[in-house]
Amino acid sequence: MAEYQAPLRDIRFLLNEVFDAPALWASLPKVAENVDPETADAILEEAGKIAGGVLAPLNREADEQGSKWDNGEVTAPDGFKEAYQTIVEGGWNGLGGNPEFGGMGMPKTLVAQFEEMMQGANMAFGLAPMLTAGACLALDAHGSQELKEKYLPNMYSGVWSGAMDLTEPHAGTDLGIIRTKAEPNDDGSFNVTGTKIFITWGEHDMAENIIHLVLAKLPDAPKGPKGISLFLVPKFLVNEDGSLGERNSFSCGSIEKKMGIKGSATCVMNFDGAKGWLVGEENKGLAAMFTMMNYERLGVGIQGIGAAEASLQNAREYALDRIQSRAPTGAQQPEKAADPIIVHPDVRRMLLTMKGYVEGGRAFSTYVAQWLDISKYADDDERRKHAEGMVALLTPVAKAFLTDRGLEACILGQQVFGGHGFVREWGQEQLVRDCRITQIYEGTNGIQALDLMGRKVVGSQGKLYELFAQDVANFLEENADNEHLHPFLEPLAAAVERLDDVTEHVLGQAGNSPDAVGAASVDYLDLFGLTALGYMWARIVKAAAPQAAGDTSGFYSGKVKTARFYFDRLLPKTVSLAEGIRSGSDAMMALTAEEF
Ligand SMILES: Cc1cc2nc3c(=O)[nH]c(=O)nc-3n(C[C@H](O)[C@H](O)[C@H](O)COP(=O)(O)OP(=O)(O)OC[C@H]3O[C@@H](n4cnc5c(N)ncnc54)[C@H](O)[C@@H]3O)c2cc1C
Numbered sequence: 297m298a299e300y301q302a303p304l305r306d307i308r309f310l311l312n313e314v315f316d317a318p319a320l321w322a323s324l325p326k327v328a329e330n331v332d333p334e335t336a337d338a339i340l341e342e343a344g345k346i347a348g349g350v351l352a353p354l355n356r357e358a359d360e361q362g363s364k365w366d367n368g369e370v371t372a373p374d375g376f377k378e379a380y381q382t383i384v385e386g387g388w389n390g391l392g393g394n395p396e397f398g399g400m401g402m403p404k405t406l407v408a409q410f411e412e413m414m415q416g417a418n419m420a421f422g423l424a425p426m427l428t429a430g431a432c433l434a435l436d437a438h439g440s441q442e443l444k445e446k447y448l449p450n451m452y453s454g455v456w457s458g459a460m461d462l463t464e465p466h467a468g469t470d471l472g473i474i475r476t477k478a479e480p481n482d483d484g485s486f487n488v489t490g491t492k493i494f495i496t497w498g499e500h501d502m503a504e505n506i507i508h509l510v511l512a513k514l515p516d517a518p519k520g521p522k523g524i525s526l527f528l529v530p531k532f533l534v535n536e537d538g539s540l541g542e543r544n545s546f547s548c549g550s551i552e553k554k555m556g557i558k559g560s561a562t563c564v565m566n567f568d569g570a571k572g573w574l575v576g577e578e579n580k581g582l583a584a585m586f587t588m589m590n591y592e593r594l595g596v597g598i599q600g601i602g603a604a605e606a607s608l609q610n611a612r613e614y615a616l617d618r619i620q621s622r623a624p625t626g627a628q629q630p631e632k633a634a635d636p637i638i639v640h641p642d643v644r645r646m647l648l649t650m651k652g653y654v655e656g657g658r659a660f661s662t663y664v665a666q667w668l669d670i671s672k673y674a675d676d677d678e679r680r681k682h683a684e685g686m687v688a689l690l691t692p693v694a695k696a697f698l699t700d701r702g703l704e705a706c707i708l709g710q711q712v713f714g715g716h717g718f719v720r721e722w723g724q725e726q727l728v729r730d731c732r733i734t735q736i737y738e739g740t741n742g743i744q745a746l747d748l749m750g751r752k753v754v755g756s757q758g759k760l761y762e763l764f765a766q767d768v769a770n771f772l773e774e775n776a777d778n779e780h781l782h783p784f785l786e787p788l789a790a791a792v793e794r795l796d797d798v799t800e801h802v803l804g805q806a807g808n809s810p811d812a813v814g815a816a817s818v819d820y821l822d823l824f825g826l827t828a829l830g831y832m833w834a835r836i837v838k839a840a841a842p843q844a845a846g847d848t849s850g851f852y853s854g855k856v857k858t859a860r861f862y863f864d865r866l867l868p869k870t871v872s873l874a875e876g877i878r879s880g881s882d883a884m885m886a887l888t889a890e891e892f
Contacts, residue, residue, distance in 0.1 A: 298609045298610045298612075298613040298614075299348070299352065300347065300348055300352035300355075300416060300417050300606050300609065301348055301609060302343065302344030302345075302347045302348050302413040302416075302417075303412075303413075303416075303605055303658070304340055304341070304344045305851065306655060306658060307340060307409045307412075307658070308337070308340065309839070309840075309851070310658060310659055310662050311336070311405065311406075311409070311662070312333075313839040313840075314659060314662075314835055314836055314838075314839045315405070315662055315663070315666060315835075317336070317403075317405045317406070317662075317666070318332070318333045318336070320403075320405065320666060320669065320670075321336075321403055321405075321669075324403070324669060324670070324673040324674060324675075325673075325675065326401070326673045327401070327403045327669065327673050329401070330395065330400065330401040330402060331401075331402055331403060331406065336402075336406050339391075339402070339406060339410070340406070340409060340410075342386065343388075343409070343410040343413050343414070344413055346382060346383075346386070346388075346413075346414070347413035347414055347416065347417035347418075348413075348417065350379050350382050351379055351414060351417040351418040351421055351422070352417035352418060353375075354373070354374075354375040354376065354379060354418055354421065354559075355417065355418040355419075355420075355421075355559075355723075355726075356723060356726070357373065357374060357375070358373035358374075358375070358376065358418070358420055358421065358558070358559030359420070359556075359558050359559060359726050359730075361373040361374060361558075361559070362553075362558040362559060363500065363551060363558075363559060363560065363561035365548065365550055365551045365561070368499070368547045368548055368549075369499070369501070369548075370499040370500045370501065370548055370551060370561045370563065371500075371501050372500050372501060372502050372559070372561070373420075373559045376421055376502055376559065377501060377502050379418075379421060380421075380424065380454070380502040380503065383424075383425055383454050384453060384454035384455060387400060387452065387453060387454070388410065388425060388454070389425050389428045389429060389432070389451065389452055389453065389454035389457075390429075390432070390451075390452025390453060390454070391406075391407050391410060391429075392404060392407040392429065393429070393432055393436070393448070393452040394432075394436045394448070394452075397436070397444055397445065397448035397449050397452060398448065398449040398452045398453060399432070399436075399448075399452045403665075403669045403673070404591070404594075404665040404666075404668040404669050404672075405662060405665045405666055405669055407429075407665075408594065408595075408598055408661055408662060408665040409662075411426065411595055411598050411599075411602075412598045412601055412602045412605070412658065412661070413602070414426075414602075415598060415599040415602030415603070416601075416602030416603065416605045416606045417602075417606070418559070419557055419560075419599055419602065419603060419730045419731075420557040420558065420559030420560040420730070421559060421560070422599070422602075423496050423497060423557065423560045424457055424497045424500070424502065424560070425454070426592070426595050427457070427458055427459055427460055427496055427497055428451055428454065428457045428458035429458075429591075429595075430458065430460060430588045430591060430592045430595070431451065431458025431459065431460060431507060431509050431588075432448060432451050432452060432458060433587065433588040433591055434460075434509055434526070434575065434584055434585060434587060434588040435447060435448060435451070435509070435528065435575060436448060437584070437587045437588070438526070438575050438576035438584040438587065439528070439575045439576070443528060443573060443575065446534055446538070447507055447528065447530075447534070450504075450505070450538075451507060454503065455503060455504050455505075456503055456504060456505040456506065456507055456530075457497060457500070457502065457503040457505075457506050457507070458506070458507050458508075458509065459495055459496065459497055459498045459506055459507070459508045459509070459565075460495070460496075460508075460509050460585075461492040461495050461498065461508050461509065461510040461511065461529075461565060462474075462492070462511050462585065463492060463493055463494045463495070464476065464490065464491060464492055464493060465491065465493050468494075469739070469740065469743055471511060471521060471524060471582060472519070472520040472521040472523075472524070473520075474490075474511055474512070474513065474524065475490055475513075476488065476489065476490025476491070476492065476510065476511065476512040476513065476567065477489050477490060477512060477513055477514075477515070478512040478513065478514055478525060478527055478572060478574075479515060479569075480514070480515075481571075484573075485571050485572065485573055486512075486527055486571075486572045486573070486574065487569040487570070487571065487572075488510055488512050488527055488529055488546075488567045488569070488570045488571075488572040489567055489568060489569050489570070490512060490567050491549075491564065491565070491566055491567070492510065492564070492565040492567070493564050493565075494552065494562055494563075494737075495508075495562070495563045495564075495565045496560055496561070496562055496563075496737075497560060497561055497563075498548055498561065498563030498565045499531075499547075499548035499551075499561060499563050499565070500561055504532075504540065505530055505531050505532045505534070505540060506530070506531040507528060507529075507530050507531075508528070508529040508530070508531070508546075508565070509526060509527070509528060509529075509575065509585075510526070510527045510528075510529050510567065510572060511524050511525070511526060511527075511581050511582070511585065512524070512525060512527055512572075512581075513525065514578055514579070517578075517579055518579065521582050522579060522582075523579055524579065524581040524582045525574060525576075525577075525578050525579055525580070525581040526574070526575040526576055526580075526581035526584045526585060527572035527573060527574055527575060527581075528572060528573045528575050529544065529546065529567065529570050529571070529572035530544060531543065531544055531546075532544065533571060544570045544571055545567075545568045545569050545570045545571070546565060546566060546567040546568060546570040547565075547566055547568075548561075548563045548564065548565060548566075549563075549564040549565070549566045550563075550564045551563050551564070552564075554733075555729050555732060555733070556726070556728075556729030556730040556731070556732055556733055557729075557730050557733055589691075589738070589739075590668065590687055590688075590691045591668065592738055593691050593692070593694065593695035593738055593739070593744070594661060594664055594665065594668065594691060594694050594695065596695050596699060596734050596737065596738045597657075597661055597664075597694040597695045597696075597697070597698035597699055597702075597734075598661050598698070599699070599702070599731070599734045600657070600698040600699035600700075600701065600702025600703065600731060600734045601654055601657045601658055601661060601698055601702055602702075603702055603703075603706055603727050603730055603731040603734075604650060604653060604654045604657070604701070604702040604703075604705035604706055604709070604727075604731070605654050605658075606723075606727055607650065607705060607706045607708075607709030607710070607724060607727045607728075608647070608650045608651060608654050608705065608709060610709060610713075610722065610723060610724060610727075611646070611647060611650065611708070611709040611712040611713070611724070612647060614637075614712060614713055614716075614722070615636065615637050615638040615643050615647060615712055616636050616638050617636065618636060618637050618713075619632055619633060619634040619635060619636050619637070620634050620635075620637050621634055621635065621637075621640070622634060622635050622639075623635050623639035623640070624640075624641070625639075637712070643712060645865070646708040646709075646711055646712050647708075647712065648858060648861040648865075649704075649705070649708055649865075649866065650705040650708050650709060651858050651861075652829070652833070652858055652861060652862040652865075652866050653701040653702070653704065653705050653829070653866075654705055655836070655855070655858065656829035656832045656833050656836070656862060657697075657698045657701060657702070657829065659829075659832035659833075659835065659836055660694065660697075660698065660825075660828055660829055660832050661694060661698060663690075663832065664686075664687070664690045664691065664694045667683045667686040667687045667690065668683075668687055670682075670683035671683035671684045671686075671687050682763065685756075685759075685760050685763045686760075686763055686764065686767075688752055688760060689748070689752050689753075689760040689761065689763065689764055690764070690828075692744035692745065692747045692748040692752070692821065693744075693748060693821060693824050693825050693828060695738065695739070695741070695744050696735070696741035696744035696745060696748075696821050696825075697821060697822065697824070697825025697826075697828075697829075698825075699731070699734035699735045699741060700735060700741060700822070700825075701825070702731050702734060703728070703731045703732060703734070703735060706724075706727045706728045706731045707728055709724055709727065710724040710725060710727070710728050741818070741821075742817075742818060744821065745817035745818040745820065745821040746813065746814060746817050748817065748820070748821050748824065749802065749813050749816060749817040749820050749821070750813045750814075750817070753799060753802070753803070753820075754802070754803060754806045754813060757803065758799060758800075758803055761799050764828075765792060765795070765796060768788070768792050768831050769792070771831065771834065771835070772785055772788065772789055772792075775834075775838060778838065780837060780838065780841030780842065780856075781834060781837060781838055781841075783860070783863070784833070784834045784837055784859065784863055785834070787830070787863050787867060788830050788831060788834050788863075788867075791826070791827045791830050791867055791870050792827060792831075794823070794827075794870055794871070794874050795823060795824060795827045795870070797874070798816075798820065798823060798874050798877050798878070799820075801877070801878055802816050802820065802877065805880065809880070809881055811881040811884070811885050812880065812881055814881070815880065815881030815884045815885070816877045816881075819873045819876050819877050820873075820877055822869075822873055823870050823873040823874060823877070826866065826867060826869055826870050826873070827867075827870060829862070829866075829867075830862065830863065830867045833858075833859040833862045833863065834859070836855050836859060837855065837856055837859045840852040840853075840855035840856055840859075841856050844856050
């Protein structure tokens with residue numbers, strides 16, 4: 297099994313050469329206060345060391361061991377507690393956090409790279425800092441000054457971790473029907489009662505306290521999503537002086553046995569009149585959760601890339617080493633009994649597909665992170681609003697497309713190993729199992745597609761879509777005379793035109809048929825994602841091609857050649873997707889329930 301190596305070369309290329317992140321950071325005064333290119337580079341270097349040196353070596357054993365539950369207490373796998381301490385010492389939980397409460401205030405363009413390395417090295421572990429950062433974000437955006445002062449510094453430092461408690465046994469996608477109740481007390485606190493399931497790192501022994509953000513309903517709350525409030529419920533109550541007080545009245549009833557990310561604890565949490573405090577306004581809990589969801593959903597997309605990157609690293613090494621059969625063009629290594637499998641076109645197809653999705657996907661997540669930074673930090677209202685529109689549109693694509701293609705890449709990486717990919721030894725089957733959850737949690741990918749098509753595209757009558765289409769149109773226009781881009785611009789323009797047509801088509805259908813959006817949405821998101829990655833590959837070529845000629849490392853020339861593969865073999869999938877979408881919903885809705 298290849299040792300996980302943080303993809304620092306590619307990350308630096310994206311930040312510095314493709315997106316010119318330093319110029320973006322310099323244009324945002326609140327970001328410029330905290331980061332410059334040297335600081336960013338030092339952070340990346342250190343993140344790479346932690347991912348490769350601390351987290352990756354624990355990944356396999358944690359999968360074997362899993363987290364352990366005993367009478368309400370959860371013990372993380374061997375080494376996790378110490379690794380978590382490394383995260384605390386470096387303040388990594390607060391990398392993107394608000395400096396007013398002890399965060400480092402780093403831009404998402406940088407934080408996203410740390411997240412990818414951590415998730416690629418060890419996804420089960422990576423969920424703990426990720427959930428904590430998400431809880432901090434919701435608290436920072438919606439909590440009272442008092443709550444922020446009391447909780448954020450210890451959460452940013454990581455001494456206390458965070459958990460997000462939304463799901464209940466009967467309510468996952470449809471949070472409007474949750475039953476957890478919050479009864480007001482005279483002192484301004486609430487008593488929270490109910491059962492939450494599937495709560496990631498809801499209980500564990502790595503941090504001194506665990507701060508749960510819990511969705512619950514007030515006694516007189518309206519029915520449905522408009523009657524949900526958000527509460528902060530700490531495992532240990534916090535005294536006025538900041539020290540830990542008595543244990544709150546909730547506990548972990550059990551942890552799940554599951555397909556992957558076995559090192560992480562997925563907890564049933566029983567709240568029995570637990571003391572909590574309202575975060576944000578009454579009945580606006582779902583909106584508060586959504587603030588942080590744009591960040592978290594990109595984070596889950598990044599998990600898909602992280603796992604796929606690890607799988608690609610293994611598969612590449614194996615394909616160079618494993619000898620089997622001769623190349624169709626004749627023996628390449630006649631001194632050996634057979635040639636390395638990398639000579640075979642089909643093995644190259646698999647490796648290049650992985651590379652196309654992983655490196656194009658990393659570019660896309662960086663592109664989305666850029667819009668997140670502008671939406672959060674720009675002074676100029678118009679610039680911020682434009683970025684907010686982009687974030688709203690692109691977030692479901694980042695979550696669903698990057699995890700769908702992440703899993704596809706993991707499966708291809710397993711396939712490169714033949715039977716050896718199916719057995720435990722090489723680690724490829726673990727990556728497939730771990731990556732699978734990314735399509736399901738944080739809103740299933742089917743729900744992401746409905747969000748993209750229903751709420752974002754149709755909901756804005758195409759206006760949000762226009763922002764993206766215009767961005768690509770500007771690129772095409774600005775680079776019309778770029779000779780390096782010549783082979784790529786026409787197919788990119790054709791793909792965007794196809795997406796334009798399909799968008800028009802669905803906008804037209806949406807008013808006529810209630811099933812039109814649901815029937816088109818998953819294929820539409822896929823078509824959108826493939827086109828967006830085409831745009832990313834064109835931007836990669838623009839940066840790489842001028843350097844490719846004298847490049848002995850193969851880095852730049854490899855980029856241009858992978859882009860060719862992407863445009864020849866992956867982007868054309870948009871043609872069949874468009875055709876399928878245009879067929880409408882009739883075939884999908886024709887069967888009666890019995891006919892299934
Ligand atoms: C390992 C793991 C960790 C998790 N971590 C957390 C956590 O930390 N905190 C937390 O709160 N939750 C967590 N979850 C829960 C997760 O977010 C939910 O499982 C997920 O949102 C789906 O909900 P559900 O399982 O109830 O499925 P359901 O909502 O029952 O959905 C079942 C199927 O129906 C589809 N469906 C539902 N409604 C519609 C619709 N309107 N249109 C089209 N299709 C629809 C779904 O896409 C899905 O395919 C975790 C789950 C797992 C397995």
